[in-house]
Amino acid sequence: MQEQVQDQLLGTLVDGRYLVRSRLARGGMSTVYLATDQRLERDVAFKVLHPHLANDHTFLQRLSQEAKAAASLSHPHVVGVLDQGQDGHTAYLVMEYVKGHTLRDLLNEQGALTPRLALALIDPVIAGLAAAHAAGLIHRDVKPENVLIADDGRIKVGDFGLARAVTSTTSTGSLIGTVAYVAPELVLGKPADARSDVYSAGIMLYEMLTGRRPYEGDVPIQVAYQHVNSVVGPPSGAAPGLAVDLDELVQWCTANDAEQRPVDGAALLAELRHIRTTLGDAQLDLQPPLMRAPAHPGAQAEAQTAIVTPGAPRNEPTEALAVTGRPTEVISRQSNPTTVIPPSGIPGVHAAGSTATQQVPRPGKRELRRLERQEEKDRARAAATSVRSLREGNPRRRGLIWAIVVIVLALLATSAGWFFGMGPGSPGTIPDVKNRTVAEAQQLLRTAGFQSEPRDVFDDDVKAGFAVGTDPASGLVVRKFQPIALFVSKGAQLFPLPSLAGLTLDQAKDELNKARMTLGIVTQAHDEKAPAGTVLSQEPAGTTPARHSTAVALVLSKGPQPIPVPDVRGMNQDDAAKALQDAGLTAQIAPETVNDKKVPKGAVVGQSPANGTLIRGETVTLTVSKGPKMVKVPSFVGKQAAAARAALEKLGFEVVVNNVLGGFFGTVRDQSPVDTDVPEDSVVTLTVV
Template identity: 65%
Template sequence: MQEQVSDHLLGSLVDQRYLVRTRLAGGGMSTVYLATDERLDRDVALKVLHPHLANDASFLERLRREARAAASLSHPHVVGVLDQGQDGHIAYLVMEYIKGHTLRDVLQEKGGLSPRLALALIDPVIEGLAAAHSAGLIHRDVKPENVLIADDGRIKVGDFGLARAVTAATSTGSLIGTVAYLAPELVLGEAADARSDIYSAGVMLYEMLTGTQPYSGEVPIQVAYKHVNAEIPAPSAAAPGLVSDLDELVQWCTAKDPEQRPVDGGALLSELRHIRTTLSDEQLDYAPLSARPSLAAAEQAASLDTTVLGSADAAHTEIISSGQHPTSVLPQPAQGISAAAFPTSVLPPAGPLPAGTDRDASSAQLSPREEKRAARQAEKDRARAAATPSRTLREGNVRRRAVIWASVILLLAVLAGTAGWFFGMGPGSPGTIPALKNRPAQEAEQLLRTAGFQSRPQDVFDDEVKAGYTVGTDPAAGVEIRKFLPVTLFVSKGPQLFPLANLDGLSLEQAKDALAGAEMTLGRVSEKYDEQAPAGTILSQAPAKDTPVRHGTAVSLVVSKGPQPLPVPDVRGMDRAAAVKAISDAGLTAKVAAEEIFDKKAPAGTVLRQSPSDGTLNRGGTVTLTLSKGPRLVEVPNFVGKSAKQAERELKKLGFEVELDVFGGILGLVQSQDPVDTMAPEGSTVTLRVV
């Protein structure tokens, strides 16, 4: 059905405005086309509801709500919604067209990304989500396919078509979003909020760092089940060598309990940028392996299960045989090493080892992780044994030893009391960071001091929080830390402002490119006649050039329509002076031709012809006038005594009108004529008296 829709719409004009050019993508609700807005002459993305849904009032109302919600958000990292409407059976949404590719294309080409590239790509995504969350919107479908990367490097979050206002009812009985990135609460049919987007972003970051999704399954319900019942593994399990800070970041975002995640995109953005500044170049430029085993395969290898998980051919998961990975045991602990350091399930049985087997050979069966753990415990026990003398060198005085022991016990009691005070009520006691966003900086510092924390103010730019007010803290609000640890207080310097470039004289397309390069948006475009500026060039802009504005500001443009065309007046039949004045009053220039023309009907000095005679000209255009010389003078021959018919014929050839005055007419001869033997104007009347 969808292909028929594409064929039907391609080349058509939707709502007498949007010319559909090609199909870009299709989804469960709609199809997206590349179209041209013929009113503003720009490319747009046209999202058309599927035909079988276009007659459903509930879907149409949902589409209208989506348009209103998304259009209320204007941010340089969010794809803008430009228009919404319905043309017959076609319900549509018009969005900003981003020419480029998606994050999915990047992942398919490169697989796992370095932490530097992954954090750089996800930063604008989280910034866009933070702006949406601050405006009361949630996305509900964060995934690599909805992260658009323009050819000029701009990164935008697309398809807020499933976003809902947080104040509206967001609980639904069906899954909305892609199951690979779906938060557990959505799988369970619970209400979604900003933290649901955070979960999806965490899964996406996992995939960017490892090149694989955390869960896989033959059917979507298997993946959804894992989101609800399993913990997202650390990325370093799939990509050994990743720094632990990235593991903690992903697992913080993907906690099953929404209360354990960042509260919104703003909180996550602060932590994300903090981590980027603390990692070394070596950690940021860590190159993940080009090919990693799937998580399912890793789980199978770890469990050593002999259950059949799939067919044994190359295209499916292999059957894991118990004979290939026999269970091994640790060696008997050496002298001085506590046996309690090892789980009883892996201790060797009492008694000697089998013949021909020594302790080193037995330990060779340990996994690398068990060997490291055993080595660390052995080192601790050796250090403890070395610090404990095997015998007393001198018995000493019993009373002296009692005094010493009493002093030691008293000192330990004082130390224990001091430690108890320090960690119970003093600077080492735990405290929860208060919520300080949008509070004056001095008030926020006082609240931190009252709570027992020491603050370190740090000025930052922020588009939402006004200057002098708190943007947030590091650690974030709600986090519990020891009070002696410093708390960074981010204080807004207001939005970062950038001067607008001068767009005057540029073409409309050049102005659009300049605005996009400066991360500004195109506002209202109007047209105006101008006598000097060529058509299609920019006459003015608002705000004006060099005005400091924030990124994402809408800039309105006035475009020249060229000189205004003026109608040409018809001055034929007027005398010269009147004709010249009429043309001049119309804003045009009159030019009188040097050659005048005889005309038997137009009086001398009047306008006989003009070029052009109608239509329009630009101001100052020339109208050429040709004047009449009046009728030509012709000598009138004498036809008295001649045949009246011959006389009439000859006079008409000369251009005269002939009037016959017949008296009898029997002879048919001219008795007299008037005028005769003189010059007369061409076209005048000659009277013949006929007998």
């Protein structure tokens, strides 16, 4: 039922911005879709929370705070959080979309990896965790499914903040995470810190080196209690031939006592890189054994983060536990190691009162190395001590030999102390050399006891010839014999801008996106040739070398400039045609002329169009006047004046009557004009007697 609700998002527009296109993955707390941010026109990973979490106001408030914290973390090996919000009943996170596959996909395909590949893949993961820990963030769900490998080789850690938000809002008896990688303190209900992430990373490295997880079980709670009650064995036990340093590294990370682990990701990263430089090619390229079949049907299934209770059906993808009723008890004894006894009735786990698996405390990494050095000294001392004296009964010779042995051991101890205390083997802090000249940067590194090797790189922020940084990064403590890569800026990497002239605005945007440039200010201008809506020009010009994200300003065509139609009515035909031509228009004379009593012959009596605007070169039709209509004036001499007047007015003439002697008889004696053609509306004068 829930699946149908989630699938209804496909093809919908969330928050008026994110177009959901396809589903990428589904987990215990959320479903991830591929969506398009229509505002910025880019693909994003769109994570939609399941309804039981989306309806929890306290959880949503906590999630918002965690999303803001995760969004503030900017690191090349951490998936960026871009947005967070809620649209109706849809609560979502928007993250950077990394096109590629996960570390889980790689492990499912290849099984165990060579140490060289395993260390190369986990290095950026630990670097991302180190940056998060430095910013005060804890991942809480480190696992291969959350390690994204892009098609171009970039490696990023995803899903920061979500597990932490869930943990903060669920009950104290709940455990959120993936059971195959969960730290023991989380199973015991203790708070998580950076060392919990380190533990999960150690379990993940074990799986990468051996092709299997250290703990497996028929139900998740069995695996959880193995994390608490057992000690992770050396990976060489499952993959013979692995270097001792790798065994130490994994067991250091997966110590049951958090105090015995690296304090955070930065400490682990320094040791990881140190080991990578000390192992030989044969150790790094050791071919792993063939991956054996899983111990149980779900051993290699993709782990999902969820919240469940004991007794959940076996076929659910459960990887997180909620311990209810009887919490885990930690029983301390004076004479015995710490014993963790789980609640009774849990399948595959000893009940209270039965023989419990004892957690044997073991020394930390530094203590192990101290013991190893002491053992080496003991072996050297034993080798230098003769079983029997060179000359029986000669105490002076025997004393001399002992003196030589003591001197040699003292010299060895002094040399070792100098090497590891003040010499090339002593630890040192890498100084910050950013924005310094190469000579200054190398001098700083030499003063700190390091030898550096310059490497040229492109950088948008640091000027050419100045230091960008180092590898390992500044602030890390490493052995002084470890080589340091000094990155020197070649300046910003420039790329040719695309030529956009003649393209539509949408086409221009697509070209800018492909070139990883941005759209600048868009203005418009008239152009007589370019169609409206196409690009006339751009700034900077096409093919100009520029940085990525350079803003390109565009000028779009509004089409030809409109021209107001001049009024040429009443003008002479030739003058009217010239006036239209001067305005950029074409005059066309209508074939028929018309009479007009007010417009003289040869003048323009009408035009079409009479007003408005036209495009340059368009036509205005002119109608020319024939002058007024000519009417013949009949003779009314000898006629009665009243009848003559009425007849003339009917013909359209204006009649003027001049009475002679008072016009007593009312007879027209004279008329002007008479018997001739005159223009209509002309004046006809009648002389009446």
